[in-house]
Amino acid sequence: MSASSAFNDEKGGSSSVGEPEYGHDPASGGIFSSDYKRHDDLKEMLDSNKDSLKLEAMKRIVAMIARGKNASDLFPAVVKNVACKNIEVKKLVYVYLVRYAEEQQDLALLSISTFQRGLKDPNQLIRASALRVLSSIRVTIIVPIMMLAIKEAASDMSPYVRKTAAHAIPKLYSLDPEQKDQLIEVIEKLLADKTTLVAGSVVMAFEEVCPERIDLIHKNYRKLCNLLIDVEEWGQVVIINMLTRYARTQFLNPNINESLLEESGEKAFYGSDDEEGKEEKADAAALAKRKPYVMDPDHRLLLRNTKPLLQSRNAAVVMAVAQLYFHLAPKAEVGVIAKALVRLMRSHSEVQYVVLQNVATMTIKRRGMFEPYLKSFYIRSTDPTQIKVLKLEVLTNLANETNISTILREFQTYIKSMDKDFVAATIQAIGRCATNIGEVRDTCLNGLVQLLSNRDELVVAESVVVIKKLLQMQPEQHSDIIKHMAKLTDNIQVPMARASILWLIGEYCEHVPKIAPDVLRKMAKTFTNEEDIVKLQIINLAAKLYLTNSKQTKLLTQYVLNLAKYDQNYDIRDRARFIRQLIVPTDKSGALSKYAKKLFLALKPAPVLESPFKDRDHFQLGSLSHLLNTKAGGYQELPDWPESAPDPSVRNVEVPEWTKCTSREKRKDKKVEKPFYSDSEGESGPTESADSESDSGSASESGSESGSGSEESGSESGSEESEEDSESEEEERDEEEEKKKRKKRPERSGSESESEEEEESESESSESESESEEESESETDSKKTKKSKKEKKEISLLDLDDFETTPIEVTPVNNFLSNSLVTDLEGLSLTDTVMNPTTIAPSGAVKTYELLHRITGEGLAVEYCFSRQPFGPDPHMVAVQIQFTNNTSSETKNLHMEEPKLLSGMRIKEFPEIEVLPPGESATVVMGIDFCDSTQAANFQLCTHTKKFFVSIQPPVGELMMPVFLTENEFKKEQGKLMGMNEITEKLTLGEKCQSDHAIVQRVTSAANVSRVPCGSDKECRFAGKTVTSGSLVLVTVVTKEERAAQLTVNCEKMVIGTMLVKDILQALTQ
């Protein structure tokens, strides 16, 4: 800080004082006078008052930097323009400054004060850019200033500045690694950030500074998973790679049970160690005792949230997801990545190169995955050689009994190619296919022998090498091939091939007893001109022949050994000396010479032709280290799966935002964190509709996946839900907090679609809840409503609490029936004042919303629901049923409401004051609100004898109406009046569980308070209702078509209501 304050004083005058001295520093001018002069005029331009001249000068300087010319002597002249008004000049000065600050540390300090001022600027973008440049200046003396600036920026209001802070962290770390501890604190803070803008950058900082601190991730794991899809693409790559590593430390191997059932005799993927591990685990961990593997929901969450990113346009993102699936997914699910990887092969050749390398590794372990795409790996003559070779590798890995004939036919075409390196690779590939697949060995061998007569020497040489390897497997049957090859020694010049032939002849000399000595004779003649490897093999051949056929070859061998004795290469001299001692019996020869025959003519195991990509997968796929097959600097090892899963509760978050993770809640979390879709500014109604639908898609997606998922089927989530009451206190609280949060959201964003959607998910859960818990009761209830006409007394006998706590699912027919009953009953005026609408069972799937959480309400919990009953005192009001629960240990008195804050036209009918609410008890009241046919919230205060709480109620559009009874003809007539602008039609595809008539009726009636209109056609469902306040008709028609297509039409005079209703019903039907 001291340094900066010193320069602060100077900031005004520094330029004028500093300039003449530095300007005429002769040392900086360079040797060439012309250079010196040119810089001189640049300095003049920089000193001028005209921005255009300065700009011109800066442009020339930047051009110099770009070309790699040294412009450091201009530093003083440039740096004083750092505060220039002209933006472009300023930016170019920044460029210059960042480039040369390291070399001119003292002078660079002159600029610091400008940036410090920038850090305080009210404009977030200026703050960010100041921090960016400040942190890019690599001057150690300003480390404390940078640290301070980063800390401050990390708690800046603007996410953009926080992002810049995250970027600055690795810069500071590389400048001064001793700041690590402090920086980790900042990282920890930024990791908790909930904006997508920051997420990618901070994980990048985490990876650079403290990748080993995996514990920092626990609390943010679920958030990162949920944010992932909205993070910018580069951030996605970094996050996915990090999460792969994280998951490897926290979850169990999903393939643990299958590890021994690996395909085609390949070594089991997760070796036997894992098997042991399993046993140990069985002893150690009580939770997984010999049970079938159950995937951690968080593990599933990661897999599910990364899957859509396979569709990214960015190859790096696709690759990141692919490696994540390869390393983490159960075997059955890995297949999804194949298609995406094959797609990447269409991209630039560099991308192809990297992708093919990874595919090659994958095909070794998971061959089946790519088999359907075999043809995508066929080679074109225009491919670069390195791509061809990789494709060949993949094809070879994919070869099996069924497709080998097609592959070999392809290979035949390749052998004719003009690209000889590629032909050589093909021959090797054929060799590998032949060793791997016994059936085709003879065919391959014959093919390769034919190649021996090829005109191209390289081809022949490669064939010889491969044939040698193949022959080693079954030499007996192929002495004619060996003979043929022996003849080749006259023509072939490629050393490797010659060496191979010589070795073969030596090894199998008993198969060619006549030819072998002759070959040795020829070789002895040319010995001195041969390459080293050939010489070694000649010595070998000589030795072997000497042992088997010493009569004919003794002299030749001596001759060869003598030649070798004086060879230039010490290896050859050594070998000759060694062999001579071994085979030629002399007086001094040791014990070893007795065993010479055994030594030389031992049976040698056939070589295994292996893919160079074998075992490469111990490197994280997609990484640089994997590509190079060596560990690159900064590579983080991919840990092995743990033997028993670490405590999953570390990922639970206490703060209200991130509740305990039951599968149901996860779905909601996902929705809640939708920064892109939810608060896009300036969107009007229809846009939102699009958004909400895209969200509904997410719900449906998770729904469909839950089928395959281990523990996420609807019924299970329901049962979990019902158990929750009995579970620990804390969990319950979390649950409530969750609800509260959901409640809050619509208020904040003011978007109706959002609230609707949440209501939807809520209804889903409450439905399942009621199913599992209260089945019997719901049955009795439905009977009751049916019977109610006759036995009206029963109605008043219904226990209120029962219905409050357990919203009951009634079939839609009943819904409509009960509604009609209510109207009928009302008409009969049998109801007295006590008999307010709530006393009739709330029909349909009623969703409750939280009005006041018990924490904020200091023990008083308030929930409300739309009971869908006409509000007795005023038919233009919507009845809202409110339930108070007193969770405190003392009585709550005088519960009433005050000071409604309403938009014009809206009215509230207050509920009667509750005088005393004893501890632990609940009470239910009904109030009426006239929403004026709008979805604006009604705000008011809830008062007890001690406290006041501000609360608000916001109705979904479907609750703003009530059922009307029309005949088919009436319906058609009314519909005829509401054409044109008042009609909204949408095509849709019905959700999987929503194809029957019955289901459609149920979904529609639960989304909106309308009643069914009888209809002649069984392909059509019609519903009618009217808005509560103005009584405008709302007509809904759903026409089903073939497959799951359907068409939804809403006719309503109030277009806003109509549009919103369409959206809601659409959502209900498509799920």
Next chain:
Amino acid sequence: MIHSLFLVNASGDIFLEKHWKSVVSRSVCDYFFEAQERATEPENVPPVIPTPHHYLINVLRHRIYFVAVIQSEVPPLFVIEFLHRVVDTFQDYFGVCTEAAIKDNVVVVYELLEEMLDNGFPLATESNILKELIKPPTILRTVVNTITGSTNVGEQLPTGQLSVVPWRRTGVKYTNNEAYFDVVEEIDAIIDKSGSTITAEIQGVIDACVKLTGMPDLTLSFMNPRLLDDVSFHPCVRFKRWEAERILSFIPPDGNFRLLSYHVSSQNLVAIPVYVKHNITFREGSSQGRFELTLGPKQTMGKAVESVLVTSQLPRGVLNTNLTPSQGTYTFDPVTKLLSWDVGKINPQKLPSLKGSMCLQAGASKPDENPTINIQFKIQQMAISGLKVNRLDMYGEKYKPFKGIKYMTKAGKFQVRT
């Protein structure tokens, strides 16, 4: 992540360097030159070259090598993808991405690189944001700038970066609101000697040019979305909606962008729109070879096959050719042995053919391989897969945009083996 970037031209000169962290000496490129020497063809330079202290990751585009220097582990595709994005941006800005264009606009290039990476990590790669920050140079603007002394750097701050739709710049205004979509499909195929298809697949893209005022929200639906086997989207497309309804719903970036690329799998039968009759023979002993090639349309649904170009890499033994085309022009480069025949449009009544003889090296044995024939063509107003756009709707803005959709089929990597 990315330390430095060097731009190397075809003759091996480093003509631009940019460093995001400490300066890395340009001598590091020597390792690259070494690798370049080892590789026989320019495209055979390995994309990743390890050196003792750094790793060099390079891409080759427009005969310029973009060599990125990195120091530690980073996904190679991350760097490669980024470098390609850089090239795309240059192309977007200067029309072409050549050494001359980069040298002429070196300041803009530098400003762009400065914005695209911060400390080696990508910062702003969306062209809409970059264009807000740095205006692309046009002739008019250059003239105006020289007269008025104003600059290329945008005066306003890059608010787009803060937006929730980061790919769209704010405050877009047009007098004519238009949205054009081009459905372009490419056929990749390998046809064997006898004319049967070994493999064929269709790769399609939808490129859009959207010039709409404000913040329009578009939905695009297809008549037959099931055709699309594998798709990848521009980040603006709402994925969930596609999953649920097979509808593309998006707030588009301003200007040109690639909305979607898709793949129609080889499992579906792919119609091959042209056929080739060929007879290429070399006779043992004689120094002559015969060359005959006839093209014809098939399965084109009545549309004309245009801009046909046939290229073939003849064997090294061929010294020269003596051919007569029935239409179009042909050239043969005796050095690279590349034969190219610009056919133009195929007239179904009078099929184009190229016939004649080839001179072989005297005394040399006959080449043992036959050349592959690469074909390029275009068919307008047709998407070979049969994909059809159903409708395009706009929400969120009141005006009526002008909408247009165009279909085209092209040959991708279309090879005929002989």
